[in-house]
Amino acid sequence: MSSVIAFDLGASSGRALIGTLADGKLTVQEVHRFANDPVRTGKHLHWDILRLYHEIKQGIIKARQQGLAFSSIAIDSWAVDFGLLDRHGELLGNPYHYRDHQTDGAMAEVFAQVPEQELFGRTGIQFLQFNTIFQLHAMRQRGSVTLEQAERLLMIPDLLRYYLTGEQTSEFSNATTTQLYDPQRMDWDRELMTRLGLRPELFAPVVMPGTVVGQLRPELAEELDVPVCPVIAVAEHDTGSAVAAVPAGEAPFAYLSCGTWSLMGTEVSEPVLTERARELNFTNEGGVGGTFRLLKNIMGLWIIQECRRIWVQEGQDIGFAELVELARAEQACVSLIDPDDDAFFNPAHMPSAVQAYCRRTGQPVPETPGAIIRCVTDSLALKYRYILGLTSELAGVAYGGLHMVGGGIQNRLLCQLTADAIGKPVWAGPIEGSAIGNILVQYMTLGKITTIGEARQIVRDSFPMEIYEPQNSAVWDEAYAGFVQLTGLR
Template identity: 60%
Template sequence: MTILAYDLGASSGRALLGRLNNGKIEVEELHRFSNDPVQVGDRLHWDILRLLHELKQALLLVRHRDITLDSLAIDSWAVDFGLIGSNGELLGNPYHYRDHHTDGVMKQVVEELTATGIFAKTGIQFLPFNTIYQLAALKKADSPLLRDAKHFLMIPDLLRYFLTGEKYNEFSNATTTQLYNPVAGSWDEELIRSIGISPELFGEVVQPGAKVGSLRASLCEELGIESVPVYAAAEHDTGSAVAAVPALEKSFAYLSCGTWSLMGTEVDEPVINELSQQLNFTNEGGVYGTYRLLKNIMGLWILQECRRSWERAGISYTFPELVKLAEEAKPFAAFIDPDDPLFLHPGDMPARITEYCLRTRQTAPTDTGAIVRCILESLALKYRNVLELTEQLSGQAFSGLHMVGGGIQNTLLCQWTANAIGKPVWAGPVEGSAIGNMIVQWIASGQLADIWEARKVIRESFPVDVYEPEQNDAWESAYRAFKETTGIA
C-alpha cells in the first residue's frame, strides 16, 4: 500500500508518502511548502486557499509519478476553524489563533461562566485563543460570519471538505475547542448556547480511523486523477504525534516539540478534577479510546520569531548557526517563562525578552547567542517543571521522556532537556505527526492490528537517539534559580 499523509504545521506543511514493506515503514517526502499567515488590516488570517492549492500540488505530483494511492488523511494545528454558509461556500478566511480579536475575551467568558464550570464540562486548559473564545469574540463583535454560518469545520475538517464535499468533525481536534464534553462524548450544547452560538453549527464527531469520504469527482476531473478513500486521522497534529511515540509500555511521557511544545502522558479517561484545573492541564482526545493529559508550552515559536526579527533587520541566521552561537554563550545568565503572555503574539521578540528580564530584575541578554541560549535553557527547565506536574497529576513516575517532532533536530535542546529533567531523553521520529497520521490509515485498512503493533513497527523503522543527563549539579542549581526568577511553582 502507498498512502498519503498531509501534515500541516503552524509554519510549514508537507505531504509524505508512506509504505509498509516487510514490517518496516518507509516515508518519502513528496512536497513541502510554507504556511504563511497574512495580515489584512488589523486581522491575521490563515491563507486557507493557498493551503488547498498546495494539497492539490501534491496530488498532481502523485499523478506525474504514476503512483497509485490507497488512501489519504490530513492533520494540522488545533483550535482554528472556518464557517460554511448555506450555499456550501467558505465564509471568510479563518482567523489565526495569534490574532488580537480574542484579547480580553477569555477573561470575560470565564467571569460569566466560571472557570470551574467550563473545566468541569470540557477538561481543557485555559488558553486565550481556544475556539470557545474565538467564537465568543465573533459573537461580541456581531460578526456577519455567524449570522450566515451553517457549519463549523476545523482546519483539517475544512480542507477535507474541500477535497471530498463531506462535512465531519474529527474527535481529537474537536476536544481542543473547549466546547466538547468528553464525559458525555458529545458537543456540550449548554456551553455552546451560553456564548450565544447555535449548537446546530456543530456536526457529527467521528473517531480517528473513520472513512470520511473519497476525493470528489470535480477535483478528480480538475487534476486528472482517480478518486481514493479519505480517512480521518487524529487530525490534531499532536494527537497524531503521540500516536507515533515509539513507546513499548503503556506508561510513558512524551514531548511533541515544534512551534509549540506539548508535554504529557496518555491516559484511558480524562482527568478532570480540582488539581488538573489548578495546574491548567488539558485533556485532549487521542486515538483508540485514549486521552492526552498534557500541557501546552510556547515552544520554539519564541526562537522562530526572534529569527524573523533579525531577518527584518537584515541579519540572516540558519537554525544550526543559532544553536552554535547558543552553545558558545555563557550558561544560565538569564531565564524567561516561555508561557508568559508577552511572548504570544508576533512581534519584536528579542525586545520582549529584554522587557521580561528587566521586569524580573535580571540582566537582559544582548548578543544573539545569549538570547538563543536564554530561550533554549528556559524551555528545557520549563519541560522539567511540566514533567514533574504530569507525574504528580497522573500518579506515575516516568523513567525518561520521549521527544518527537521537528524540534528534535535541535540536538542541543534534546541534550539540555535530558540535563534539566535528570533522566534520559529518547528522540525520534522527526516526522512524528505524519507517521501517526499514516498508522491510523494502516490500522483502518487492516494493514496493522492496533496502536501497539504500530508503535512496535515505528520503533523498528526509525532511529531513536538517546541523550543521557549530564552536569546534574549545575542544572539542579539552574532549576532552582529558574523557578525563583520566573515565579513558577
C-alpha cells in the first residue's frame, strides 16, 4: 500500500487529497479544502498566489498531522494564467485573473499581426480573449514594467511547483493552452513569439505529464516536518487530469468535465487543425501520454455560481442544493440563453444579465431564483447537445453516450437534463475527476500503474458511476430546434 498527495486548484476553491492504491483499488481522502477568491486591486483582478502556496503547505501539514505519509506530490489547476519571475527568481507581482478586462480588444490586435487561420494552424487552440497569448500582448501594449523585467514565465502550477522544488519547467498540457505552443513540432513556437514581440527565452523547457521535476526542497521539508519526496508534473491543466480519470471502457469516448467551466470533447492522438475545427473554435490541448484533447470550452456553472453570489449579497442565502430543487419545480425550457454569450463572461450582476438576455430576445423573463436557474440549466444541457454533435463531426465518431466528471455532477438535475437533451445515456462519475487523474498519473510515474487503460479500469473498480437515461426526447428535440434558432448557432 502506498499513498500520494494531490493538490487540485479550481477557479473558486482548492483541495488537498491523499490517494491510496491497494489491491487494484484507489481510495481518496480529502485532508484540506480552502477558498480561492480573486482579489481586485484598482482596475485589475488578480490571483492571491502566495495564499495558494500557503494553503498547499497547510495541506501537507494536515496530512502529516493525520498520520498520512505520501510518496510524491503533484499539483493541477486551471489554465492560461501565469506568474513572472525576475532574474533572481523572485515573483514580479500577483498573477492576473483570466477574467480581468485587460485583454478586451487584444484578440483583434493580435489577429492584425497573425491572421486567425495562421494562428490556429500553428497552435490548434480555441480563440478565447483570456488566452495567455492575449494576456501577454495586452501587457506589452501598455508597456508593462513587470513584463519588461521578467526573466521567466511560469504557469500557475509550474509556479507553485517552483516554490516547492526550486526548479523552473513548463508542463505540456498547460503549455499548449498558452496558444504559443506548436503541437506538431511539440515545442514552443519561438518564431510566433518573436513576431509578437515576446522573448522566447522567457518560456521554460517543456516536460511531459509523468515527469519527476524535482524534490521537495530540504529546507521546506524541514519546515513542514515531512521527508523529502519527488514532486511530479502530472497533466497540470485540471481538465487534462480529469480526462485521465474518465472511467471509459470504450475508445474513443466523449467526455464533459463539469465545474466552473464545462469542457466537452474527446481524446485524439493527433491535433485536429482543419479549417472546420477553426471555424467551430475548437481547441487541441495536451493530454497524458502525448495525446490531445479535442474540446470546446463552455461557460459552465460559473453562471449559477455568480447568480448565487449576488443573491447572498442581497440577503438571500440560498444553497446550491436548494437552488437545484427550486429549478426542478419550474417548467422546462420556458426561456433559454446562450451560456457562451459575452454578456455572461463577467457581468456586475449575473441574474440581471440572464434576465436582460431573455428580454432582449423576446422571451418570458424569469423573475425568481428557481426560474433563473432553470433557464440556465436547460440552456447548458442544450449547449452540451450542440457541442457533442460538433465533436462527433470533427472526430468522425458516433458516441453512444457521454461521460460526465467533476463537481458539477453533484447537480443531478443537470445530469438528467443533459441525458434528455442529447437523447443518450450520461455516465456520471467520479466527482473528484481532476484530483483522481492527478493521483493516477503520480502512480504511473512511480511505476505502480502501467498504462492509462489500467488507470481507467482502477477508476471503474473504485468509484461509483450513476447512469442517467434520456427521457422526453420529443420535447427536447423541439426545445433544441428553438435553442439553435434563438442563439444563431450553426
